[in-house]
Amino acid sequence: MTTTKAPVITVDGPSGAGKGTLAGLLTQKLGWQFLDSGALYRVVALAAKKHQITSDDIPALVRMTTALDVRFEHQAERVAIFLEGDDITDQVRLETTGNLASKIAPIQEVRTALGQRQQSFRQAPGLVADGRDMGTIVFPDAELKFYLTASAEERAKRRFLQLKEQGLNVSIARLTEEIQERDARDMERKVAPLVPASDAILLDSSVMSVEAVFEKAMSYVKARELA
Numbered sequence: 001m002t003t004t005k006a007p008v009i010t011v012d013g014p015s016g017a018g019k020g021t022l023a024g025l026l027t028q029k030l031g032w033q034f035l036d037s038g039a040l041y042r043v044v045a046l047a048a049k050k051h052q053i054t055s056d057d058i059p060a061l062v063r064m065t066t067a068l069d070v071r072f073e074h075q076a077e078r079v080a081i082f083l084e085g086d087d088i089t090d091q092v093r094l095e096t097t098g099n100l101a102s103k104i105a106p107i108q109e110v111r112t113a114l115g116q117r118q119q120s121f122r123q124a125p126g127l128v129a130d131g132r133d134m135g136t137i138v139f140p141d142a143e144l145k146f147y148l149t150a151s152a153e154e155r156a157k158r159r160f161l162q163l164k165e166q167g168l169n170v171s172i173a174r175l176t177e178e179i180q181e182r183d184a185r186d187m188e189r190k191v192a193p194l195v196p197a198s199d200a201i202l203l204d205s206s207v208m209s210v211e212a213v214f215e216k217a218m219s220y221v222k223a224r225e226l227a
């Protein structure tokens with residue numbers, strides 16, 4: 001008996017390029033499953049905190065990660081994240097959660113377990129996976145791969161406007177520098193570096209609206225008869 005895997009569309013790229021927005025729009029249009037891989041490390045961190053598992057207890061972290069009860073749900077204004085049935089969306093975005101996640105993310109055993117957990121999101125009718133190594137490492141056989149990018153200057157401008165809305169005063173020049181430094185780290189790291197898959201379709205959102213990026217992506221989805 002031959003088992004046909006559910007189709008996958010991956011959306012990779014650097015932070016601030018708009019890949020989360022594109023992945024969300026594709027998910028809503030297609031009615032597929034959704035995976036925000038970047039949020040998973042934060043979910044693992046919150047699960048570890050909830051169950052009082054320290055970052056140096058690697059066997060316990062791996063067991064917990066393998067059985068992680070997490071789901072993503074598209075709601076009217078956001079993607080909600082649920083851990084063991086509880087809405088943790090706001091907790092996931094906290095800086096303190098990010099700090100916890102940074103202690104767990106470098107652990108290779110956890111990364112391997114999380115990679116296996118990510119594979120389990122591949123369910124009918126299909127999966128849209130948003131991240132940095134979805135098309136290269138996690139779903140190398142994906143039916144369609146996008147790599148969404150934008151200039152560091154444009155991404156800094158977008159971040160500046162977000163922070164300004166929150167009442168924070170920051171320098172665009174400093175934000176641009178931080179983004180360039182992060183890009184360099186992500187692209188040069190030994191484990192799962194940030195690079196487009198060899199068969200990925202490159203989309204540059206620097207001078208494209210959200211709607212234009214989505215329509216361009218959907219043209220490829222329809223061409224591959226995935227819609």
